[in-house]
Amino acid sequence: MVTAATPGDPEPGPSGLHLHRWRSPVVIGIALAAFASGFGQFGAVAALGDVARSFGRVAHGATISDQAGLSGTELGIGLAVIRLASLGGLPVAGLADRFGRRAVLLLTTGTGLALTVAAAASPGYWWFVAIFACGRPFLSATNAVSQVAAAEHTGSSDRAKAVALVTAGYGVGAGATAVLHSLASSTLGFRGIFALAVVPLALLPLVARWVSEPDRFVVAAASDHALPVLGPVGPRFRGRLALLAVLAFGIAVVTGPANSFTFLYAQNVLRLPGTVTAAMVVGAGVAGLGGLLAGRWLADRLGRRPTAAIGVAGMAACGVLAYSGSSWALVTGYVAGVLAGSVFAPAGGAMVNELFPTPVRASVAGWWVLAGVIGAAAGLVVFGAIADAGNRFGVAALVTFLPAVAVIATLAWLPETRGREPEDLWPDTEGAR
16 A cells, blocks of 8 residues: 655555656656657747648638638648657557657757657648658657656656646647647747747756656566567467557547647638637646546546546547537537546546556557557548538538547456556566566
């Protein structure tokens, strides 16, 4: 049982491990890395309307191509390519099971941000897609490994809170990009937004000072020198991993297009003023904070599985509402969707890390990313193609989002991990695959 400690002090945990509270500097440092990942990754979504106008041709007409500058199919395929590039996050995240969480976290954050800055100089749309896609695997791996590191640094009473803090860091980074673009798009343009990734890049030395290697990894590495790399997971864990992969796929079918088309839909189709879009993002930030607080409370009281189910159902329903056709529906659906996603995050993030032992945990996080990438790419292509046929965003949302709710059924086949340490679930595997 984790005992009380001051926020910055490590504390004794199972098997003599030194664990940290969720407010400790090491967890805050990990959250800063997640902030950088969110700032770098979300630029393509926040500035999508500017990207389309810069590289396409806006005309008077009713089609997406006329209103945005590029067709829904082109935008969907481009975003799908960027999402599919995150498949590279699997082997990169898997490296953390061999070389350590800290080293990989710093490497992926720095490389991903540097490539994001390079995307600012793109001479054309497909150049932009290619350059940004090169940085995507590293930033996706940052997001995955940051969740793993936060979970490993904390005990069961702090784990959902630490995951919520890291998720909040990612959300603040993504929200900062969206707000900056909404208020200063005419001044900065998409190139200026991407160039601003040098700011979180400059914070990397601070992350390096605060982040340390989790004791759980140090112990596992000392007892098993043949730690997995490039994502291999032993047969014993594959059934459980397959269920998580289906869950991640279904969630991403919703969140991929729901998030990626939001700002293009707001700015190029509904013609919302930048101030309204910025207010929507700020409102979503407040809702997201409330969702994280509610989600971590529910995850520790109600359980990981039911909380995750509530979040998934809410994300799908809110996605349908957001694209139903009016400005108020978009604002309400977007804000409520962020709330639902934030309710899911502490429970889902804690559960994914609690279900597997230390030697394969980062590889599992990589597989979670991979399944999500495939789901998001599939959702983007389907959503974009349907929306292209007569500018029917509402129909696209119904067809794409509602069937994905069925993945909630996979939660019934997974064990509840509330109040349990990974060492309790896998007592004979913490030192070996």
